[in-house]
Amino acid sequence: MKGEFILDRNHLSYWLRQMRKSRELIGPLMDGGKDIVFKSVDKIHELVLDCPASLPSPKEFLFPQYESMLRFTPLHLPLTKGGQGGVSLSEKAIEDLSDKTKRVIFGVRSCDISALSLMDKFYIEGHKDPYYARRRENTLFISIVCNNPDPTCFCIGLGTGPYLEKGFDIQMTDLGDRYFVQIGSHEGAKTVKAMSFLFRRPQKTDYEDQYEVFLSSKARFHKRINLEGIRQMILEEKVKDDFWQWVAGRCFECGGCVYDCPLCTCFTVTDRTYSEGIERVRLWDTCMFKGFTRMAGGVLPNEKMVKRTKRWYYHKLIYYPESLGGFGCVGCGRCTITCPGKIDMASIAARLKGLVLNEEEE
């Protein structure tokens, strides 16, 4: 279901307000001075649309930092003579705690939307993760064509932004006094249809204006990074071990790159014993820590930092394209913002290019 519409600027808040009646409305709000945080929207007029990147990425609404999965209440059966009994777990004793809230996430950036398609492949195709899948079904994303990229953004070289051709539910372009609304999914269409009296069909000038926004947005990027080139360098073994050693030496082991990245999927599962029962929770984890791959008996196959930092890059640049058909990076620039060691995707790509070019010249 495709469609293109125009929404008057004055009608946006009405539309969102109506949507909020059936879904939790999440959007970008300003806090602590200049921070952008995605949270439940109380006052719709406080939404900030021309905003810098938020931390962490909106993946937190599909794959949250802390997620209660289930609770089980073990039944204590008396011990019988034959040594039977003890703790039993019946079906009934297990309670599903997965989140069923319907949400609409408004004001998401294009890069984060393009990350979803790979996340879907990872979490839904093949082995289906019910927690992710349910949240995904219940969440509608309304993305905004980026007209204010951060200096750290580089989606433009990757085709993951600043605007999208497909893969979105609803994409909006800010044309000043009105929005150009594009529909990319069934759920998106339903939402627009329900309020169809707010929308009109676009005219020629609307298309022209939209095109102009696309152009001006593209012109605002500071960075252009060719990840394919970097991938080739690695595949051709032009990147030496001492480079990875240097990278590893600067890692603070904070995990921020993984936590913040819209395409990282590491998690751990742990049980918590409350008096009412045992709760199983899933938490964000990161492959940047040595204990992530600890084996029984305490062996740490990735004890050396260099193995972990290097693996992160190999995963994003080599393994992801092989297994999921796209880079494990959409150029959102969050790792650049968050990495205390400045060994994020963009910095490393820039540095590698410099290094290898220099060597070739010599």
Added chain:
Amino acid sequence: MNKILTVCPYCGCGCGLYLHVENGQIVGVSPSRSHPVNMGSLCVKGWNAHEFIAHPDRLKYPLIRKNRRGSPENRRFSGVSWDEALNLVAAILDEIKKKHGPDSIGILSSAKCTNEENYLMMKFARAVLGTNNIDHCARLCHSSTVGGLAAAFGSGAMTNSISEIADAKVLFVIGSNTTEQHPMIGMHMLEAVDRGATLIVADPRRTKIAEFAHIHLRQKSGTDVALLMGIMNAIVNEGLVDVDFVRRRTENFDTFEETLRRYSPDIVEGITGVKAGDIRRVARIYAMEKRSMLFYAMGITQHITGVDNVRACANLVMLTGHIGLPMSGLNPLRGQNNVQGACDMGGLPNVYSGYQTVTDPGARKKFEMAWRRRLPEKPGLTLMEMMDRAYEGKLKAMYIMGENPLISDPDLTHVREALERLEFLVVQDIFPNETSEYADVILPASSYAEKDGTFTNTERRVQLLGKAIEPVGESRPDWEIISDLSSRMGYTMNYRGTYEIMEEIALLTPSYGGILHHRLQEGFGLQWPCHDINHSGTQYLHRKKFARGLGTFITVDFVPPDEPPDDEYPFLLTTGRVYFRYHTGTMCGRTAVLEREEPESFVEINPDDAERLGIRNRSMVKVSSRRGAIELKAYVTNRTPLGIVFIPFHFRDAAANILTNPATDPSAKIPEYKVCAVKVEPLVRPQKVKRVPSVDLEALRIT
């Protein structure tokens, strides 16, 4: 989902973070991008600061037991109402006070609690109980700074700000494992190095920050005074002294110089093991660049010469005039999230808030008038002295808020015995811990996410906490507990909220004079001194004159550590922390990822020593000192030099503090955690260790 801006509860960097709240539960954390300290980053502890809040172990209601020495039945804790618990505490404290005098009670305040709570705690000790016996864990980390710098400059805090670091030209870091213990400050340092600054690190261990250093001085543990004197001697001899500064802004230089003459770099080389050439080089680099910042942490303070070490640092910055300017100064890195605040609030036996001394009749009068009670005149007992008195049976009761001395204090066997001998022990915390096992009453407190108030970070930034959720179970914020208890003891504390307490603090504390909650709501807090409501805070201290007028050169002399290695105990043990752990593990031990990363204690030992003793990597060893012995895994690494072993102090099993020496600095009473003599024995049959020849990275280093 809601997100509440607040402050990280772990270290003194004081990073700004958001707590994510969904259905009354904390479900996540994210960094603040515009916060001046962390700028969009967090360390692993900050990123995981949400998980422990709702941990099932949380104390949810007050617990009491009939008799902790009685039958198992009587020893068991049972849950009671707040009324019952607080009435009991009030009655017993009253009784002990009447019978043995107020000074038979000791209070431990907490560097984890807010300023308001620390202030109330000290008011409780002084006005309600009538004793100056109040102290907290700053005794164990930076009491030497508070004392040493107060004497030299008149103010014992970090002089400059974190945001200046990136623009500095020389960073001299001594005795601080910055990238691991103050990660976000480490981030600024790395940024400075990237921009071309020279980094000098003095640390016997090859820590992570030392890996980034252009010069790494590996002095013998406990010889910092000598090292600093050597550097100053070179500065004087090479004519690099800022003569004008020394003349106009300082006093007592001449006496100091007489002693200084004895410390030529060559003599210092003999004491410290650092080459005279390196000492001269560091002296030149540090003195000749104007934007030179000096940092130090536990490696300087936790010695019997802790105060002297601090004084030596102070002398160095005065000698070169690197103070009172941006991107310079003397910067002690404070460990706990609010250890600066707990000191500022007077959680110390000798001062009220704002370091107004209890022996000063004027200050005492002021507080007596405000609090409407006569206040004790004599300074109280320090933490270590309280334990000694308890051991002797002279201290009868203790009230410990948010602290776990049974892991953090030196010579644990002695501390355990001391707590056992107390007649009455109240522990107030968010989780049960080693210390609460000895308590008669346990009061459940609320965590940082469930209350408001302020924390002061290491750069004196007073920041507001945001209350994200309602208290877990029946727990209550510490300030509420204290004021409730105090009312039951006949002294009404009637505050409607923490903002009213802050108002009182501002009234009585000149350096916090303009710090009020409503002013902290915008931006990211205010840096004290902030004298009045129009003052916008102070980025760096001692601008035109020192807080005390003239800076004083205090003469120091090298004194060897109290317990140097000998034939029987040939290794020097130094203790410290690891990145994934925080102090006694009350919070991080209940966080899945952090707990997993460093699940157990270990001892770091140099490969040569290990080979000689037949110790293999990861094999079990026994480490013993004159006070006790522990068994733990050996971790064979070049990070630790020959003759030195390192053990982190966090762990309950194999607690390093069973070994440490309780000898203290004579004035600050800080124990010497960084040096004691131990012996190391393999627990399995010694094995022939085969080693892959390793490259000496030091020799390859180009500086």
